[in-house]
Amino acid sequence: MATTLPNFRKQIATGDLKPVYLIAGAEHLLVIEAADLLRARAKVLGFIERDILDVEAHFDWSRLGDAGRSMSLFASRKVIDLRLPTGRPGKDGSAAIVEFCKSPPPDTLLLVTANDWSKKHEGAWSTAIERAGTAVTVWPLKREEMPDWIGARMAMRGLKATPDAIALLAERVEGNLLAAAQEIEKLSLVHAGKTLDLETLEASVADDARYDVFRLTDAAIGGDAGRAVHIVQGLREEGEEIIPMLGWMLTQLRLLLRLASASNVDSAMRTERIWPSSREGLFKRALKNGDRLHWERCLNQAGRIDRIAKGRGDGDAWRELERLVAAMASPRRGAVLITS
Template sequence: MPARLNELPRLLAADELKPVWLIAGAEHLQVMEAADALRARCRELGYSEREIHDVDAKFDWNELAMSGAAMSLFATRRMIELRMPTGKPGKAGSAAISEWCSNPPPDTLLLITAQEWSKSHEGAWTRSVDQVGVAMAVWPLKRDEFPSWINARMKSRGLKATRDAVELLAERVEGNLLAAAQEIDKLSLLVGQATLDADMLEASVADDARFDVFRLTDAAIAGDASRALRMVGGLKAEGAEPIPLVGWLLSQLRVLVRLAGAGGNLNQAFKNERIWDAKQAGFKRALRAGDAAHWERCIVQAGLIDRISKGRAGGDAWREIERLIAAIASPRAGADLFGKQS
């Protein structure tokens, strides 16, 4: 049976971990933190080697088999990660993962993570994972579950808050767990042992003049190119790392692709994506301005930026981010922007 996120502490408390793990879902913060918890437990149990494979359309699935057959350099336990953003390994990948699950290498743990997930992703390979290991789908929180998540998160950070403050923060971040987590971490430092009430939260929000990735993306999707580009400049000036920004941009671009494919049932698509009423106008503008093919090209550009940021491709990551933001805000100029070179 597929595992639930709330079962993770029990699963990680075992003396021996299952040999194969799948952690997948569009709720990136929860997927990331679940994977981090697994990595931490692996380190405790002596998995001192770590190997990472980024799976894209050109990935050679023979690499997985070769990794399984390779001996550890230091006779230690190994953790092998498959980062598969789309959650779709294809025919060759499905066969490779199923083959791995049929005979997992000793002293090796395979972690597969995916940033997109739905019932349609399930198949023979996920059943293979479930039979030998842990298949964990992280489903987005429903709107009425969000305040409870915020309250629990606050308590875990030692922050006491009134119900009104919790509700106000839920309204402010509009279902964005990454934004909520960011605000909670900041508030835990500012408030200390005091009880956070709505007035204190409101004052904190009013004083928060940071350029952040959530506002930047909202501005770009809404077509406000000048404001979004000023925010890019602010993030760069503050010494921000481009990788988290690119990760969030990728998630929103994938949302745009899914919305573009929703046809006439856009209201249901907004509900499925948990896009709150206040943000729907921006997404509708973006969908009118650019088609699915444009948003796919933006995803390709984001992938290039990710490689540049990780030293796997040449170029100026911040310059390419500026081009991507301009293309999101002004789709008609997108092709020309991506065609230029630094």
């Protein structure tokens, strides 16, 4: 069964869960939070054990079947957390997922998450998931939907705000849900239980020239290598963590890869709904200088940084991040900058 995100939230709130779920979409924050919601509900229902399978290059798909057949050490129900960032399992992966869905193991829940999705991603494997369980497609919010989303999230954090204050925040974050969520978290620490008016919000979210990942990504895409590297250094000095930053960077790199693969870039940009439209110039510049292979290299470099930051690889994650943003800004030097 295919469903929407609001219906998904309602469905898992009561009763038992389906044996298989797919949560897919390019809106990274919404995918993460939907998956977290499902895991929390599963835990309440006794799914205590959890196997995490990160699908990377040369992933051994027999691990999915093995995870389904292995008995729990604690006689509890188990979640198999299959992370498929690209939304493309390939021939072997598709076959493995289809086989799993034919007869899902008892007391086991398979959660497949993908951070990229379109009609082109659909196949026998996603159809099998819909038949055996539930598929949730997470589409980016439209511009006119942002104020309601911000208001609802504020309410969840014990905040109230006037309509003009919410409109200001929506304008400032320019459609970036992660940026909005971060601002709301900061506001909740200071103004919980209060009603924020326009003046208060302006003072709270004033641009104090603090370096952040959104400015960093735009500087890199826009070709300003010096500024991008300087921002990385500023983030490091401020004690920021790399892993949370990579989510937004990966989203933008995957977008660049999709655009670089499109036969008509202008049409693809309209489909992708780049917001605000002023950012289209950044992407056009990047696409003019970097081809599909370059953006694939950048994605691979981001994956390497993620592994280093998680202790699964050797190297200096911050140094590799500097190399990545420099390569993004200077595609013609990319092969040299991000080749070990």
